[in-house]
Amino acid sequence: MTISFELSFSPGTVIVGKWNQNTYQVERLLGEGANGKVYLVRRGKKQYAMKLGFDVVDHQSEVNALKVLSRSSTSFQHVWIEADDVEWNGIEYPFSVMRYIKGRSLTDFLRSKGLDWTYLIGLNLLRKLEELHASGYAFCDLKAENMLVTEYGEVELIDFGGATAKGRSVKQFTEVFDRGYWGAGSRTADDGYDLFSFAALMLSVTDRERKFVQAAGMLPQNRSVETLLEMLGHNRQLRAVEPVLRKALTGRYTTSKQALADWRARSLQSGRPVRKQAVKGSWITLCFAASIVLFAAALYYSFM
Numbered sequence: 196m197t198i199s200f201e202l203s204f205s206p207g208t209v210i211v212g213k214w215n216q217n218t219y220q221v222e223r224l225l226g227e228g229a230n231g232k233v234y235l236v237r238r239g240k241k242q243y244a245m246k247l248g249f250d251v252v253d254h255q256s257e258v259n260a261l262k263v264l265s266r267s268s269t270s271f272q273h274v275w276i277e278a279d280d281v282e283w284n285g286i287e288y289p290f291s292v293m294r295y296i297k298g299r300s301l302t303d304f305l306r307s308k309g310l311d312w313t314y315l316i317g318l319n320l321l322r323k324l325e326e327l328h329a330s331g332y333a334f335c336d337l338k339a340e341n342m343l344v345t346e347y348g349e350v351e352l353i354d355f356g357g358a359t360a361k362g363r364s365v366k367q368f369t370e371v372f373d374r375g376y377w378g379a380g381s382r383t384a385d386d387g388y389d390l391f392s393f394a395a396l397m398l399s400v401t402d403r404e405r406k407f408v409q410a411a412g413m414l415p416q417n418r419s420v421e422t423l424l425e426m427l428g429h430n431r432q433l434r435a436v437e438p439v440l441r442k443a444l445t446g447r448y449t450t451s452k453q454a455l456a457d458w459r460a461r462s463l464q465s466g467r468p469v470r471k472q473a474v475k476g477s478w479i480t481l482c483f484a485a486s487i488v489l490f491a492a493a494l495y496y497s498f499m
């Protein structure tokens with residue numbers, strides 16, 4: 196059941212949770228999905244993302260997955276804050292509060308930084324998947340819209356509505372990133388399912404000639420994983436990690452841990468930026484150099 200409503204909060208609106216009595220002040224709208232709206236809210240000094248107006252079943256399964264992940268000792272710890280209801284004009288609406296992620300979309304990030312950053316993004320995304328899989332879940336609806344990328348190339352997954360306990364049937368997916376759609380395997384939540392989506396996503400974000408979009412529109416009888424493998428063979432951008440993606444597309448990885456190790460090794464060999472320290476390091480070097488120049492200038496003027 197989807198809660199259909201035109202609930203819209205302007206900045207400054209105060210939302211009080213009915214059960215937990217926590218108070219949030221709306222700062223602005225962060226984004227809108229098919230079913231709901233996500234607001235940037237503040238409670239005390241902290242900012243959070245508040246999601247309202249979603250499919251009730253999706254919401255419950257998202258909350259279940261987020262609760263488990265929040266309790267794990269992974270980077271997903273504290274990703275979920277609480278779920279509650281808000282009464283507005285006599286109607287009750289459920290909402291969910293999550294960690295606020297300051298980032299931009301994957302496509303925006305790659306457009307501004309360049310496609311060489313795909314290697315770092317891939318590495319960080321595989322790290323997330325590996326943690327998720329180790330916690331007993333598969334993400335299942337991996338796509339650019341369901342992640343945000345921070346300034347240093349950290350990848351954060353958002354929208355856990357499709358997250359499914361491993362071994363269960365996939366309940367929410369996006370056709371072009373779905374293993375079943377390409378006839379490459381079942382719709383069962385496992386590491387391999389996400390790794391297939393990961394490989395298809397890497398192909399789609401580096402697809403300058405829009406071949407991926409064309410292939411995705413093929414008739415079912417002409418659509419196969421062979422088309423993706425051929426596309427991969429011609430993709431110069433992904434050459435260094437081609438064997439990893441080939442294995443992911445053909446379901447030859449049983450764990451994302453192995454895919455992560457392979458991706459890391461091949462990216463490092465290729466010499467592409469895969470270490471965020473390299474980015475931060477250059478800043479530190481720059482600041483250090485600037486402080487030496489300032490110190491020298493101060494000495495010069497004090498002796499003049």
Ligand SMILES: Nc1ncnc2c1ncn2[C@@H]1O[C@H](COP(=O)(O)OP(=O)(O)OP(=O)(O)O)[C@@H](O)[C@H]1O
Nearest residue numbers: 225226227228229230231233244294295296353354
């Ligand atoms: N934790 C967060 N931090 C910052 N922004 C967020 C966060 N969660 C969601 N957003 C923003 O809100 C938008 C919509 O979120 P989300 O995809 O979770 O909604 P949805 O209704 O489940 O969407 P759909 O069902 O269509 O996939 C995102 O594209 C993103 O811009």
